[in-house]
Amino acid sequence: MDADDPRAVRSRERIVSAARELLRGEGPAAVTFAAVAQRAGVGRATVYRHWATVDALRDEIMDEFTLPFFERPGRPLPQWLHGQLRRLADELTTPAAARMTTSLIQRDAADDGALNSRRDRLFGVLEERLAAVLHQAGSTTTRPAEEVAASLIGPLLYLCLARGRRASDDFIRTLIAEHLPG
Template sequence: MTDDPDPRFLRSRQAMLDAARELLLAHGPGAVTHHRIAEHAGIGRATVYRHWPQPEQLLAEAMATVPLPFFEAPASPFRPWLAGEFTSLARELELDEVRAVATTLANAALWNPGMDARRAGFAGVLSRRLAAALTAAEQAGELSLRGEPSDAAALAIGPLYYRATIERAPADAALIERCVDAVGVWTSR
């Protein structure tokens, strides 16, 4: 007997994850159901249930397949780069499907340890990337941090998330600039 998974198992699992991701991005978390995944992937519903007995397991895994492109490639001068990253993040959060995923993840994390682990993973990635970029900006002499780099995500991304999810309004250029300024004192504009 071999430890290698059956190729059919892997193919069907990948087809279901692809379908889940497509439905999630196109229609939000409510679309990620066993029935819709099976229909979209052309697979029997029982097969979806075999892979993910609980709907929240399916949603969690689908959410994990969505890329997180923010703060990946810092560039000097850092201030305009950071303003561009915050603008991109704000525009993504204005999309209903992204807002739905973000709020679903935050809500489900309160009661589900698996979802909380995913939330912590996403938050950790954003926080580490942003902290590394700000540390590089400080080392380059472009920025004097106001506090710990690890607090920057809460200080700067928090207002964008609040504006998009609680107020359901777009972040304007003035709010983006205040978020950029929240992390420290910039040596040039």
């Protein structure tokens, strides 16, 4: 099918929409040609015409996924950081975010590397953003950015995902106090 053909454009849009729904609802493993085709109401051959492999489709959909946390720091930094961590903690208690996060943090030894690479890019962005915020706040930590992110975000993952509990504001303030000077 020609990429300018209105039918091809419509089927591609339906396929992408179906893949996004599966990704949000059930995680990356749910995005298969069969599942996407069924949800989009098209034949599997139609999906194959647009993407040679299911990984190419997943890559396109996953590349749209961004982490909206720790961007554009505000002042005062401790309150801004508290707001960001509060938002993250609250988001982690929603079923869709919990499924997506669980899928992202689960390393798959059989994976060809594409999912692991996307995961590393996403988490690398978070680590860089947090390191920049802490540096801006005057932190003199020499710990690697991934350890700083683990010590700020890791406890929220445990409490909200593993334990299914809401993080208290006092808990978040304690995490911040361990990282910001004075």
